[in-house]
Amino acid sequence: MTEVPVDVSLLRELVPAVIGVLVRRGADFASAEDAVQEALIRALETWPDDPPRDPKGWLITVAGRKFLDATRAETSRRGRELAVDLEPLPGPAPATDDTLRLYFLCAHPTLPPGSAVALTLRAVGGLTTRQIATAYLVPEATMAQRISRAKKRLAGLPLDRPGDLATVLRVLYLVFNEGYGGDVDLAAEAVRLVRQLAALTDEPEVAGLLALMLLHHARRPSRTDPDGRLIPLAEQDRSRWDTGLIAEGVGILQSALARDRLGEYQAQAAIAALHADAPSTAETDWVQIVEWYDELLRLTDSPVVRLNRVVAVGEADGPRAGLAALAEVDPDLPRHAAVAAYLHERAGDLEHAADLYARASRAATSVPERDHLTREAARVRQALGP
Amino acid sequence: MKYLLLKHYRGAPTPENDVPMDRWTPDEVDAHMRFMRDFGARLEETGEFVDAQALTPNGAFVRYDGPGRPPVTDGPFAETKDLIAGWYVIDVESWDRAVELAGELSAAPGAGGRPIHEWLEVRPFLTGAPAEHE
Structure with missing residues (x-):
């Protein structure tokens, strides 16, 4: 050998x-x-x-x-008898795939999302406890305990009971959104796990999630500059988007949509596909994006979707229409002030926009986002002059 | 020896170059961010880095309110005098080294590209029990 x-x-x-x-x-x-x-x-x-x-x-x-x-x-x-016999069976290992059942078990609806994520990464993803702990910035002993408690919770559940696909997809989406952590590329790992799941199932929403991830993943190189600063969609260098991944994502999405069983991931992927297809923000089909957001709202009624829809309305029908739509959205959402700032800037109200960007930076939930919004506040303030 | 370098949103004495960040130019903001990132990277290189975290200005005070009752919350922090923004934890040879590093961090560029002269709180960690007692 x-x-x-x-x-x-x-x-x-x-x-x-x-x-x-x-x-x-x-x-x-x-x-x-x-x-x-x-x-x-x-x-x-x-x-x-x-x-x-x-x-x-x-x-x-x-x-x-x-x-x-x-x-x-x-x-x-x-002082008990050994109840199982694990001597190797003769011949090659059976080819039956147990992987699918593990997806459902590890992302069982009875588990808190953080535990389901950890268990999925270990049992389905084959990551070590240390890698998972590093990725999520917690001590290894903490992560080990989280996994062990999750497994105790699962004890007694029949392994073959059908699980909840929506929970499985949500867990994988959480992993994807975590991005990079330590030496593990969690986004790439999530893509791998969804790809594998798509091969094991015949559900349009699994395909939808895979398409969504591929389309987002394709834009990743252009989303930050070498200093780690966020680059907004409008300013991204679209020549750096991965056209291979985009083509694959669009193809998978089209076959999924053809099944005529729309779900939230397919709708989100459709929006991502419209962005991926456009040569610039100005040439983006915002009207169709708004229609997909309407569809998405019917499916989820999520406040975050409502807020994202406002941005699309602002592009499709102008900042005034966007601000009118924003009035219907929960003002406590973290990115509410950021969206308001952007729309006010577009509408020419720079004074208000600068204040809102500064307020948005205080409401930011991540360091890159906070830094980006601080810079936006400074930029608009500078445009206002002394 | 481990030290906490504590950064305040408010509560520390007013720094010399006290202009809110959104009133800097974008380039000055960038220079500041770059300085902060480089500072962390330099600590890692010298083997003195332990942890760095940033906090949002949001949150609340919370306290126990007796058996069977939900905890009482007081906040957001509109009224508090002291608001922590974040910290570095460093592991260094001496108090003098901790002070030296805090001085470097306080020289982060601000408005006009000039150092902020921000006051940082330097606090030694209590250590665990020593291996042997006399």
Whole structure:
């Protein structure tokens, strides 16, 4: 055999399948997942020097051994008989895919979103607890505890009960929006997980979410400058958008829409596709974007969607129309002042716009957004003159 | 030794170059942001960085209000005199080094590109129990 470098992505893809194998051989989900995590860490340590010929078989064997060790320790402590037999089955590992069930279990509606995210990244994504902890800026012990409590909560739930697809998609969307954290690119990881889910299911909303993520991901290189400053859509260098990802996203969206089962992710992806298709903000089909926002509002009635719709109305029908629509939106939303500032600036009321940008910076929820809005306030103030 | 370098929205003595940020030019804002980012990067390089966080000016005071009752909240902070904006935690060899670094941070450029001379609060951490007691 020739030496193969450790294929970390392959290793991670195998994780859910190996958990599935252990569960089918009689292990409970919580212990199987722990055992596979331990095997994963061992693989990351040993594979670079000693790559296995059969990575999946290696993982099954090592995870099975870890599971037996843990169970024996537990059994002798409690003085009980070992109830499962994890000796390797003859022949290759069964090809049945257990991954889909894991998606639903890890993003179970009974779990708080933060726990569902962590468990999904570990059991479905094959990330280590440390990587997840680093990505979410919490101590490793905290993340380990969060995962272990989530699994305790799941104990007793039947593994084969159909879960809630909407929750699964929301969890994956949360991961996507987290962006970069530590050495893990969570956005790319979310795309991978949704891609995998799309291959396992036949739901237009899964395709819709995949299209949405691809279309957003395609614009990522243009969204910040080398200093980490946010660049608003209107000023982005569109030649840096990834046309391959856009084409893929649009194609996936079109097939999904053709199924005629519209959902919120498809509607959001449609909006993203209209942006991706436009050579500039001025040449964007804002009228159609407003129509998609109307559709999205019918589907979700979300205050954030209502606020985003205001921006589109401002572009389609002018800033005065935007301000009229803004009057209908909850003023407590974090980005309300930012939208108001933008519309007032467009309407020529610079004094008011500068004050609103300054107020918006105080309501910002992230450092890049705060810095951007502070700069906008300074820019408009400077245009006003001394 | 670990120290907290505490930045205040208000509550610290008024700095020399006290112009609100939205009244700077965009270039001055950029220069300030760049300085802050470089300061953090420099601490990482010297092995003195522990943590940096920024807080929004929003929030509230909260206190226990007796058994079976929800906590009492008092805020947003409109009336408070002191409002923390954020902090660096540094791990350095001495108090003098902590003061030196706070001085550098306080020289961040502000309006007119001149240093803000912002007052920063420098506070030593209480340490854990030493391994041996006399």
